[in-house]
Amino acid sequence: MSFQSAPLELDPAQLMACPQCDALHQAQHLPDGKRARCRRCGTVLISPRERSFLHVIALSFTGMILMIGAIFFPFLEISARGLHHESSIFGVAMAFSEGWLAPLAFAVLSMIVALPIFRFVALIYTLWPLANGRPAWPHAATMFRLAEESQPWAMAEIFIIGTAVALVKLAGLAKVSLGPAFWAFCALIIVIALKDSFVSKWTIWDAIERK
């Protein structure tokens, strides 16, 4: 074997395995702004940023407020030949509510509203005590894990591109006006992208563990 035997004597508590390729690393705290990549596959493992917990909390609150606005304000309005119809975000999900497509209405509502909100709540719940230097609240690990696991299914940004496509499809046929909810949603995806850039998973897991 060509491996050095030294790492074997190390305490597993100080090790970290790359989730993408299983390579063992010695986990350590980095100065803010530095990044640690896996030495085999190059996946970013640790990327702390200055006061990132506070930033994530602030951005999550912003996102929640924008989402609540997006739910209650009108989203799009269409008018053609003197007829009008408007729809909220809720109405968009409910487009599938007739007949046997109903489960799809539930799925769409989860993907564009419920899961993004859940992720905001879970992040605030996890990080609020940690940002204040207190031990993590009970079940913080479960909350953060669920937030991570639900990430691929929260599709706010895909929804807004879908809206753009729908607007182009309707462009020649009718007049469509954009409601406040549309703009709230646009702001929301920027907030989500900013928030994600501040999340360093390892740093958060480490903080949860230290209690």
Added chain:
Amino acid sequence: MGRDRTQVNVLTATDAGLIGCTRCGKVWTRDHSYCERCGAKLRKVDTHGLQAVWAWWLAGLIFYIPANLYPMLRTATLGAEQKNTIVGGAIELWRHHNYGVALIIFVASVMIPIGKFIAVAYLALAVGNEKRRGGHPHLRLFEVVEFIGRWSMIDVFVVAILSALVQLGFVASIHPGPAAASFALSVAFTMLSAQSFDPRLIWRGPERVI
């Protein structure tokens, strides 16, 4: 990027007789079956997980067929009803000179799903072949598949928005067709298939005898 891509001889958690959590990276001894830090189930690096990959992959493929055969949208304008499939919708946009949007729909609903079926099958088959070490190109492919797969959902959202908005009675109304459900299921199943794939297998060479 300054990393040595080929000749890194690395000790893995498996080699060290340990098991790494794929969710949070914490390392445990073999007798743990759940990660005590994040609560995720610990998975050994073996090919058993590929069964789940293939099962979701097949389910996704099966639902992709009706998604293309049945109409995605039913459009009623002034008494005349028109039904559009996914490809039909893209062709119609192209005819109306909306080339950009036609391309988005075509890429998101046809090229990405088909590309995903091929890519996941290729990755899963390459893993079964013990002589090959996938390495960086395979990991890159897997990352692209994971990143891009969810974007196929665009078409489902377009259908939802159009059917919610265009309800102008006799003048024009749009209703979702059965393909919307099977397409959404197909996308969800292929996402689950990609998520079941364990990228650590890409790096596993022939079984080491220690």
